[in-house]
Amino acid sequence: MTELGVGMVGYGFIGRVHTHAYLTLPLYYDPAPAQVRLVGVCDTDEKAAAKGVEQAGFEFATTNYHDLLARDDIQIINCCTPNFQHRELLIDALKAGKHIYCDKPLALNLAEAEEICQLAKTVNTVQQMNFECRNSAAMLRAKQMVEEGFLGDVFSFRTVYLHSGYVDASRPMSWRTDFEKSGGGAIVDLGAHIARIYNFLQAIVEGKPGNPSFEDGLAVHRVIDAAYRSAQQGAWVEI
Numbered sequence: 001m002t003e004l005g006v007g008m009v010g011y012g013f014i015g016r017v018h019t020h021a022y023l024t025l026p027l028y029y030d031p032a033p034a035q036v037r038l039v040g041v042c043d044t045d046e047k048a049a050a051k052g053v054e055q056a057g058f059e060f061a062t063t064n065y066h067d068l069l070a071r072d073d074i075q076i077i078n079c080c081t082p083n084f085q086h087r088e089l090l091i092d093a094l095k096a097g098k099h100i101y102c103d104k105p106l107a108l109n110l111a112e113a114e115e116i117c118q119l120a121k122t123v124n125t126v127q128q129m130n131f132e133c134r135n136s137a138a139m140l141r142a143k144q145m146v147e148e149g150f151l152g153d154v155f156s157f158r159t160v161y162l163h164s165g166y167v168d169a170s171r172p173m174s175w176r177t178d179f180e181k182s183g184g185g186a187i188v189d190l191g192a193h194i195a196r197i198y199n200f201l202q203a204i205v206e207g208k209p210g211n212p213s214f215e216d217g218l219a220v221h222r223v224i225d226a227a228y229r230s231a232q233q234g235a236w237v238e239i
């Protein structure tokens with residue numbers, strides 16, 4: 001069986017979620033299409049990186065992701081760092097010829113996302129993104145309804161995203177609530193999922209849904225960027 005070595009970059013909340021998914025893969029896919037080996041974990045916080053070794057069995061910890069990129073036995077890089085750290089890592093990982101699994105959003109803003117996608121087009125590796133709800137029961141039902149022609153032509157789209165993450169006044173400030181580091185608060189953090197749902201349903205209408213690629217990540221940034229422009233102008237804008 002093919003063995004794929006993983007380098008996890010960022011071992012905070014979502015880095016642990018990705019790690020959990022790798023660890024439980026064999027329970028869901030039997031036989032799994034490949035054997036995953038958790039090779040290295042990187043976090044700029046030394047204690048967090050060490051946790052990856054202790055909790056998940058990564059073979060080594062580092063505070064510098066270049067240690068992961070330099071390894072021939074690491075084929076996949078998981079990008080689980082805060083949004084403002086995505087660009088540099090993704091560019092370096094693409095240049096190092098790694099496959100990448102990146103949590104949303106692709107980058108800090110549309111310009112960065114375009115730069116990353118330009119480079120991604122020139123390399124021969126797999127790049128995929130992670131968005132919520134993609135395979136939830138409601139989404140699969142929506143997909144079915146679109147495919148059956150139930151919805152007809154889609155002229156408008158409205159969603160509501162219920163999430164309690166921002167309502168706790170005692171929640172500590174973090175990179176998420178810093179515009180320079182998150183790229184824009186809830187509309188980037190949670191709006192990215194909604195934009196992706198819209199793009200996903202649109203892709204079904206066009207007959208080409210797939211697992212979210214970097215191009216899908218870029219499309220999401222276009223929607224978010226349009227939402228900002230719309231809010232600034234107080235008018236409808238074109239995406």
Ligand SMILES: NC(=O)c1ccc[n+]([C@@H]2O[C@H](COP(=O)([O-])OP(=O)(O)OC[C@H]3O[C@@H](n4cnc5c(N)ncnc54)[C@H](O)[C@@H]3O)[C@@H](O)[C@H]2O)c1
Binds near residue numbers: 012085104
């Ligand atoms: N798909 C989802 O539902 C979902 C949910 C939560 C977070 N996310 C995304 O995952 C990413 C991380 O979010 P989080 O909640 O895990 O944040 P977090 O703050 O819990 O964890 C981020 C970790 O990255 C580390 N880090 C920062 N810069 C680094 C660098 N240059 N190299 C290595 N490590 C570095 C930090 O020390 C921290 O441990 C964000 O892009 C976020 O949008 C997605």
